[in-house]
Amino acid sequence: MSADAWTSVVTVVTFGSALSLAVWLWLLLARGFFWRTDVRLPAREEPGVWPAVCVVVPARDEAAVLPASLPPLLAQDYPGRAEVILIDDGSTDGTGELACELARRHGGLPLTVASPGEPPAGWTGKLWAVRHGINLARAREPEYLLLTDADIAHAPDSLRALVSAAGTGGFDVVSQMARLRVESLWEQLVVPAFVYFFAQLYPFRWIGGGRAGREGKKGTRTAAAAGGCVLLRTDAAERARIPDAIRQAVIDDVALARAVKGTGGRIWLGLADRVDSVRPYPRLHDLWRMVSRSAYAQLRHNPLVLAGTVAGLALVYLVPPASVCVGLAAGWGTTALLGAAAWLVMAGTYLPMLRYYRQPRWLAPLLPFTAFLYLLMTVDSAVQHYRGRGAAWKGRTYARPDAVPEEG
Template sequence: MSTVLAWATLTVWTGLALCHSWFWRTDQRLPKLIPPDSWPSVAIVVPARDEADLLPDTLPTLLRQRYPGDARVILVDDGSSDGTAEVARSLTVPHGLPLTVTSPGEPPDGWTGKLWAVAHGVREAGDADLLLLTDADIAHDPDSLETLVAASSDRDMVSQMAVLRTETFWERLIVPAFVYFFAMLYPFRRVNSARWRTAAAAGGCVLVRRETLERAGGIAAIRGALIDDVALARAVAGAGGRIWLGYASKVRSVRPYPRLADLWQMVARSAYTQLRHSPLLLAGTVVGMIAVFLAPPAFALTGAWPAAAAWVVMAATFVPVARYYRQPLVAGLLLPFTAALYTLMTLDSARRRAGWKGRTY
């Protein structure tokens, strides 16, 4: 029986490597840039809750954007208690983009705080042609906005997976795997192809056409979503919009996750929501993680070479993400251990209420 199961693990990983839309590759980058004849107006909406420590590293990068058209930055203070709004106002840049700092007050019933803040920022944006929705912990290269707009000529929404911080041991272990698992769940090639119905986005950097967003029902259409980036992508795609998702080179997150507990909280706060709070889906996920990621090394240690080969294939599919994050190419051999941690985080997510920065949902 163990031999049969060992062969099964090799079959699974061969199928994932060759037949799952090349999910493991990192070549989905911004499409060919086509500068428009006239540059559309853009409003950059930044929801921020208790981000006073990070804003000095991120907000000026938005204010210094070199954009040929009209652009402005709207920072929406989502009920912060650390002086976020005051810090934001102090960061204005000479000859930079205009900055508006505003606050919508507490969210009504049925709204998450972040999406209430985003909706307020979208209203403040007025009739801007494009909306760049970006988180307060995201820093942008000076030409990031120009590049995004030039790449969106024939798309209704363009989002990029920001380069996440990998400075501590736990960040180097957990963060690249987080991106790898996300791409396995939502293969970028499928998101970007009209032949598939897969819809996903990376919430740290989303450029969307205002008219398409309105046609999709606006932010109100996803007002209670905890995984708001994927919900927004589904809403835009459902309204006939063409979406695109890829890896970033000009967008990065500066938020630190120095301890395992910090990363655990990041994953556990929304993992069970991703499973639609379904015990059946939770059980299937746990069994799937064990069968796909833990079984190969377990059977390999008994001397079953097909399972060892499956472990090698698994590790090989991790190489592009490891290279993207400048990690050792053998890091994929630790995927079973990281997958075990993610499985425990998911189980922990099922026992707690979803929450973030003092709010629970």
């Protein structure tokens, strides 16, 4: 490469590093402080009369995780009337039978196990199971529904805290982002970043704003939930036609939150302290499938949005370390300094999430590598979509699922 060509490359990299630093300063200060991890269940008071609750658990081939998740759910210390409805969604591993056996062995809340049959065209399997569970719950006339995944282990006071928070704050949805398992090296690299990126897309402070008229423009627009733990007021579900209105949504938790907020409901989302996922993702392949099955749906299956996302990820996460390397190699201190500053801000915003997951600080500078993995997962998600494989999960493939509705 000629000297002039090399100078042009370094100049472009310098401009990119300056732009990346500007973006990171904006993310640090103007994106709802997404990087903070102090958004936990809001202040709450216990009600005088505890409302009735039905817990709906969609489960498909979950025999491996049920022994760790179902007994704590049945053991909820809830003063009011509550019961669990587990919907066995065509399992082939004895999920339904195991659930009944665990209930007999451990006792606790009443358990009903039912099966909805195969979902009709236009429904995802999980939402078809949720629909069947909600229909069974309506006969019990609960004030609240707790939609929780089969891999989620709840602390004994989880339901009590969720209901208290919803009642005190007047929320129609109270959702907690369960703490995912982090044990293997790949889980250390990928899982905390998964939650970090989610919070960057949907800043928790913007979601749980004040009442209508006081929450501001951002709080009005932004809506999201974490599907593993969603407490939903029954009348809000009926107003929003949950789950029928979102029956094709692959990213069903975000779609649910938007549907509820779109009908005037109030929602809250934050990180959990004692709600944990027990599902292991020990290999990169497992984590890759988790992300890639829905990444292109998040982009509304739009090639232009995909291209913009890839370019954005490269600018924000990959340019800073590249600038450091190019600047040092070329002897351009400004280039290296700008890249290092952007990289430092990036790592600094990641540290709170690593602390939340009890992970070592040395993982923070590796965020560009993890972001590159997510970039590849997103591209692979698009490739699988155009190959007709769509969002494949547990033996079912949704070739062209509807995208989640855009934020208002």
